Amino acid sequence: MKFEIQLSGPSGKKKHVVELTRTSEAYAVTLDGQPVEASAVQVSPNTVSVLLDGQSFEIHLSRSIGGKIKLQCGPHEFSAELIDPRSWRGRKQGALEVEGRQEIVAPMPGKVVRLLVGAGDAVEAGQGLLVVEAMKMQNEIRSPKNGKVERLLAKEGQNVNAGEVLAWVE
């Protein structure tokens, strides 16, 4: 599998191509077209151990807001954005209308103070769905599309984390 990755770290931002090919028990890795001596194992759901020319690295990963991957290696932090070739095709077709079921996620940790719609309600793009209070500020979370509130997972008074799914709009 081939991945185009934009990596941001202490030394700036750069685009790279990583290719992983599954061999019998491990992966063959090429980096920007060059084969590298590497062994990568996902040792726990959020940790990947990488041996690169014998050097051992432990990388902790989590999904950050906006779908980027946050990486921690000791005191160093990186952010990786995977550039998915398929999404470019979508753009060429000029698809600005959001299609399909949309997950509405909390943009910050906070508390759901008000629900503005109920499950099953028809909503328009831009219409407020619920209000999340964080750091004493109330933020209205809006619908990204015209459609129907398929599920409302948030409850009034509930505390939510950044990235937690609040509702689905179909």
Next chain:
Amino acid sequence: MFKKILIANRGEIAVRILRACRELGIQTVAVYSEVDRSSLHVRLANEAYSIGPAASRESYLRIDKLMDVAKKAGCDALHPGYGFLAENPALPRACADVGVTFIGPPADAMDAMGSKTAGKQLARRAEVPTVPGTSDPIENPEEAQSLARSMGYPILLKAIAGGGGKGMRVVPSDTEFASAWRDAASEALNAFGDSRVFIEKYLVGPRHIEIQIFADAHGRCVSLGERECSIQRRHQKVVEEAPSPVVTPDLRRKMGEAAVRLGRAGGYVNAGTVEFLVDADLNFYFLEVNTRLQVEHPVTEQVTGLDLVKLQIAIAAGHRLPFAWESITPRGHAMEVRLYAEDPDNNFFPSPGKIIARHAPTGPGIRLDEGVYEGWTVPMDYDPLLSKLIAWGNSREETISRLRRALDEYTITGIRTNVSLFRRILTEPEFLRGEIHTKWLDELLARARPPAVPPRPGTEEAALIAAALWHSANLNGSAAPSGASQAAPSQWKMEGRRRQVDRIP
């Protein structure tokens, strides 16, 4: 011995007390607010009862609700931990009313020693050295100013009800006195509803060194030695160690004797801490008494081999102290760092949230006292203390290297922590030489940060490979959202759609 103890606290200290109870075969009863239902102390307790909403005023600070739980669960004792109600004499009095033993000092001893002025008056009576200053609040600013002149500047104005650095002003010279007086009084009035202020001599670059005392109900009072807590950020301790790098056996004996005199004079029973400021010439001055277990008690445990929480329980049950002061000398060295959910890159702003993953350090000389676990959400309603990481070794050097090693092993994903602050402190030459004082950390943080050590060669490449592998592993469905009632939609499809959303200008 007690059969069942109510733990009137939350977080790591509730877990710490629970563990001591378990080891003693005592049943434990936890209390929790709405946001603490899934907290570790609730999971580990034998029984747990809800005491109300998240706001501590409506839950952990409600004596009436605690007493209801104590009666309902049939508790015969209550441990207050630290913080919340631990130093409020109304709690031991309420316990006495319902026949529950309070694990801590008597209410009268709290009255006699708890407040700063009361403690200071008692210290003078017990011939414990105090910082030159007034023991009573001064009402008249002119009178205060002439006193300040006679003491010599710099002086410190302190709110009588103060704490945590609020209502405190350093006055470097006579010209600044009037405005500093106004500021301190109005700040104290706003923060504590009490504008009364007293004056003391301001010591330049003092150390904060405290003595752990223990007293039983049969008249014996002992010192368990000192803890050095000079590493503070805005008057909050962040690194503590025992023994202090500057305390000699002779000074330890003198400070211990002074602390014990104070404890006896106040009719003290159970664990207490007498805090002192120590100047460059190793003169010590009484600061205040904390009539409770301290956050940093583990460093004393590691160098004395004693379990202070068990000792507290035994004393509350009427047992005698099993040792004499002469037998207690520190062995080796111990150091604690307080890991907080806060962002050191953003002015230590609290960073609550869900702990997605964590790896806790283990190995020789490492102890972790904590109330967190992977998958737990750190609530935003309380002090964001996550863990206390404690290391010990034969020497201060070995202890520091163990602590550094453990900090390197400690990873936490999902929330920000102040781990990087300790990485910095533990490599500063002044810290390593033990040349520290209570303003040292604030001064260090005001200085430009040393240039970050660049990642070693290969780190970026390793990160790229890890990102690709992790991304593809998640695509294969291993990270499908749990609890979804229908089959998860294709991750490729979701990713594609999400990208399109991002493209909307």
